[in-house]
Amino acid sequence: MSRRQAREMALQALFQLDYNQTEAETALESVFQEQPAINEKTRLYTCELVKGTQSNLPVIDDIIAKAAIDWKIDRMTGIDRNISRIAVYEMNFGTEPLPPNVIINEAVELAKSFGTEESSRFVNGILGSLIKKKD
Incomplete structure (x- = not known):
């Protein structure tokens, strides 16, 4: 399984859900059509990330809002x-x-690939502050 590929596809699906009135299944199917050769474990992890994020969205957004001063x-x-x-x-x-440092590193790499010049620092700052608050 490629977690990185799953995260990339989850990002694409969540981005679609942010800006379009559609269901998670529709967004996931759209993303999977662009990647027909993915293995089943990667597909399942992508679904978990999208559906899990969507089902916990109010709590997740509250966590981010508190960290993003x-x-x-x-x-x-x-x-x-x-x-x-x-x-x-x-x-x-x-x-x-x-491990949180693995999750943060992967998020920063996604931000470098898909975001703006400032995205990686911004994402790293938010997630890093969450780790500091837990300690």
């Missing part, structure tokens, strides 16, 4: 917001325990 969730770029949501889901609700 002077930034409202709806003012963040869609990419930064959804990368942060995926990472918070994995840290707090994910079915597989992963």
Whole structure:
């Protein structure tokens, strides 16, 4: 399984859900059509990330809002917001325990690939502050 590929596809689906009136299944199917050769474990992890993030969205957004001082969730770029949501889901609700530094590193890499020049620092700052608060 490629967790990175699952995170990339989850980001694409969550981005669609942020801006379109559609169901998670529709967004996931759209993303999967672009990646027909993915294995079943990657597909399942993508579904977990999207559906898990969606089902915990109010709590996840509250966690992010408390960490993102002077930034409202709806003012963040869609990419930064959804990368942060995926990472918070994995840290707090994910079915597989992963070290927080791995989750943050993966989120920063997604931000470098899909976001703006500032995205990686922004996402790292939000997620890093969450870790500091837990300690």
